[in-house]
Amino acid sequence: MTQTDRPLPVDTAIARLVDQVRTSLAQGHLKNPLVVGIHTGGVWVANALHRALDCQEPLGRLNITFYRDDFRTLGLHPQVSPSDLSVDVDGRDIILVDDVLFTGRTVRAAMNELFDYGRPRRIALAVLYQRNGRELPICADWLGQTLELGDDEQIHVDGPEPMTARIVTNEES
């Protein structure tokens, strides 16, 4: 099997994402939102968003390991660091952030976990890259870039500083 890499521009995608969220906030769609990133790539993107929006409250981090729906087939994923949500989510508007939106299963797991912390008023989804391959009725409210990829292609995001992204193609040789 051979592997080829194509770099993806991160800065322009982040700039576009930040712009969209800002516009939305200016139009009053969300009130004083709490920014919550999904481990690990989502936290890096959430960090950039958190800085750009000048949020006062700390960034939330979700580790969805305990909420994954593939436990029965893949077992427990090694943990990087636990979830950290120090602000009460009850009645709050939340911007949930991930690096890549693919099947939608990660976002579902993250929403399930959020509801175990309380009852948010509204959850909106911001992703850096969205690609084809959704398996659940979930779509992003704001996104940095949309990509049409083949079954043998994957988006890899590395970070935190500097954040880089690439499309990895696995070819049968």
Next chain:
Amino acid sequence: MAVEFVRPKIPKFAPDPWAIQFDDKGRLRHLLTIEGLGPQWITRILDTAEGFVSVTDREIKKVPLLRGRTVVNLFFESSTRTRTTFELAAKRLSADVLNLNLATSATKKGESLLDTLHNIEAMQADMFVVRHEQSGAAHFMARHVAPHVSVLNAGDGWHSHPTQALLDAFTIRRHKGDFTPLRIAIVGDIRHSRVARSQMHVFNSLNVGELRVIAPRTLLPTHVEKLGVRVFHDMREGLRDVDVIIMLRLQRERMESGLLPSEEEFYRLYGLTEEKLAWAKPDAIVMHPGPANRGVEIESSVADGPQSVILEQVSNGIGVRMAVMSLCMSANRGENA
């Protein structure tokens, strides 16, 4: 009563008697003893527990990992703390829990351990948590359960109590970080303590700086030095420069068997009082696996004092047991794996 440590019966020609804890892909399937885990698995369990402890701080203290699974607590010996924390751990993982107090049940009517086991297996259990007064009972069950079932040892005879040792290591790590510079002292009835034996394996696996045991000769196993510990018979010497003090419960029946002159004498020499605590490092933490005999091995003001982490051990026990349960169950995926 014989006082020699009873080793669990192990298959004669098994190259590694602890290999039964792992499946053919090297994943943890049963937790029977600390031996054979090595620093990597121990660290993985402690890291995973860190995530679960944060779950128990939340509004809804439950995650859906073991939804639809059944955990059976098989307690052939009475226990409050261990059984309830295993039960809570399973419930917080969304498993269904069945508690069987067999000290007062079928076995008394003559049913064999294997019959009990197969009967409960027929109720579609996925995991057995076993406490038994016989050393090696959990091993025995692990050898006979169906391929999709995990066995966790919740204490067998004088042999092993792995989750207790893991939660102790977890508690120490949270307070002190790295184990390599630490001096840890285990005090009291080492000879009859499965907790002490498991602790020695855990701390040595994690490369503790120095592990001490402090006890009268009659309460030490023979050849205890071979377990990688320094032996002290005097508290003042043994506690000097120590970072962690672990007190063990003194079982009253030991007095009857003539191993000790009296409780008062034991307390005077080995009971952890404020005065003796001052011989350790000023920031030393005090631990006890419970249940503590106040005024026998520990003074009340020490057990409730600022250096005591005894209640923290209990809460950490839930997170550590959640970690062990979910790691063992994740090896346990039936035929589709």
